[in-house]
Amino acid sequence: MYLCITGFLPNNAEDDSLKYELDVNAAFNDQIVQLLGHESLEAMAEGLWPLTNEQVAQISELIGQALPSDLEMLIGVEE
Template sequence: MYLCITGFLPDIFDDSSLKYELVVDPAFNDRIVKLLGHKSLNAMAEGEWLLTAEQAQQIAMLTDEFIPTNLELFIGIEM
């Protein structure tokens, strides 16, 4: 299992296609799970979670990855 961040244009646009995707290095799983307030990776596996701008920024700093701020961002578990 691994974490994946996806980004879409806000609902005001008539475009629901995927605009951003990041497969997060599994080495960061535990820290990201804690940052988001979940008990475990398995507990997160129940769906996709909307990220706040602050959470996205924290994950970007932790992983040293670019994460856009102009999209609606979600994080979920991929298998």
């Protein structure tokens, strides 16, 4: 299992298509789960979780990759 970050245009009902997707290297799973305050990766698998701008910035720094700051960002578990 690994984490997947997705981004959509904020508050745009006319265009709900996916604008950004990143499959996060599984090596970061534990750190991101802890950063977001979840119990485990399995507990996160229950759905998609919205990310705050602060969480996006923290994850970006952690993984060493820039993430969009102008999109509504979500994170979920993929198998």
